[in-house]
Amino acid sequence: MIKKEDIKKLAELARIEVNEKETKSLAKDIEAILEYVKQVRDVSVQDTVRKDDALVNVFREDANSHESGIYTDALLSAVPERDGQYVKVKKIL
């Protein structure tokens, strides 16, 4: 059973602001979805042929893939607040 407190905790972990009304409707929705998806619990992991079959490591050369700084301006131009070559945020400590 998903309680309103559970939703509040999850929303806090996910950094999402939810109001009282949405907490209630989310609890109902998540409860119904979990009720449906819980059927995967019947899957026997021992039956699994290869649990990690899709996973392979992909490496690249440990070298600079491009000249330093050539994309800096383009990427910084997308940030909401900028100070020169820095991304500006509120005081953290």
Add this chain to the structure above:
Amino acid sequence: MIALKTLTIRKAHNALVNGEYSALELAEAYLAEIEKKNKELNAYLEVFADVRGQAKEADKKIKDGKAGMLTGIPLAVKDNILIKGRRASAASKILEGYVAPYDATAIQKLKDAGAVFLGRTNCDEFAMGGSTENSAYGVTKNPHDTNRVAGGSSGGSAVAVAADLALAALGSDTGGSVRQPASFCGVVGFKPTYGAVSRSGLIAMGSSLDCIGPIAKTVEDAKLIFDCIRGKDALDSTSIELLTVNSKPPTKKLKIGIPWKFCIARSGIDTEVIQDFNASIEKLRDANAEIIDVELPNLQYALACYYIIMPAEASANLARFDGVKYGPRVSGSNGINDYFKTRALFGKEVRRRIILGTYVLSAGYYDAYYGKALAARSLIRADFEKAFDKVDIITVPTSPIPAWKIGEKEDPLSAYLADIFTVTANLAGIPAISIPSGKTKSGLPLGLQIMAGAGEDENLFNICIPLEAALLRKRD
């Protein structure tokens, strides 16, 4: 006057190189249609201001004898695929005003080919949904019945192609988002083998499931787009180079597998969908195909498995939208409140999936949900591998129901259940295509979905080009 209704990429290409009309005239013809119809259909969120300029560039290329198959071909692009210097919002308020600083690899390849981009198309927010009703910028309407949804999440792209607002389009498919809207709108939609098209520049939802794919009027058109955009890419470590030569010896008689138990013996399938599916099978039999029943016992877990893995990956991927790196920032009382306030810009369905993903990844629930879903995924993949030893292709309906009425599916779970036939290909990483197969009595299009083994994309196209013609034939 260019006859857009019956135009295909090959026809347009021939006309362009033979000088019957210019790329500029072709682009003008599409712009005129957009002007006429987009206000009602809401397929495009933005029509680019420089379409004529792009078309003139293409005309230069054609004049210089450097035209390829896609030079001057007017395309629509889903709003979650980046084009350098243009806005991209994934139909979300959280990316309002964001301008892409680079090209997606698929876009770069289309640019090199000389394609003309008409605009960016509407979709469900962050590609989460099957109807475009989750767009922050209004629903896209189905051109066959404007009271109904276009399907989704690539609904705008499917409508653009179906209503002659573009000759073809790019969409993205995480659980059916190319194939399902294509089936709802009566066009072709193709999801490639996982990794066949680079994901670089595609705004991520479920990274182990996401694929960029074409929406087009014919199987051949879809193939022409796919041939241009595919290939291994240094910018996406999961991308692969498909073998271009057919590895399987051609079988004399095409063997088509049908998981009868999975696809028909279940509740929730519209009777007209079943009738159309049975009629399609008869047409394929008439075309000399052998129909074989295949058992895919673990498909019963597919939808549950998908609705664990996808939100898990999405909740992680969407952590990057924090009001620091891109998009708007809503200011709060301190740094952490900036996150909460900014992330309130996510729409309802996106928030729901982030919460769900956070839940299934939490300590204490991880093994019961995510771990089990990974195990189920592996079993599903093995089921398909085993089935493709016996048959060349597997076919099921694309969607259990035709396009629904706008606003009809308010309950999220009921909307999720409509993805039952499409999520399987994403979980298994195999190629799948939706081809128009018929219409309901009230005129709503239906699609037949055809799947092949991983890496068999080219084979799938070769098989489907004649099947497409067989499906169009009327039976007595």
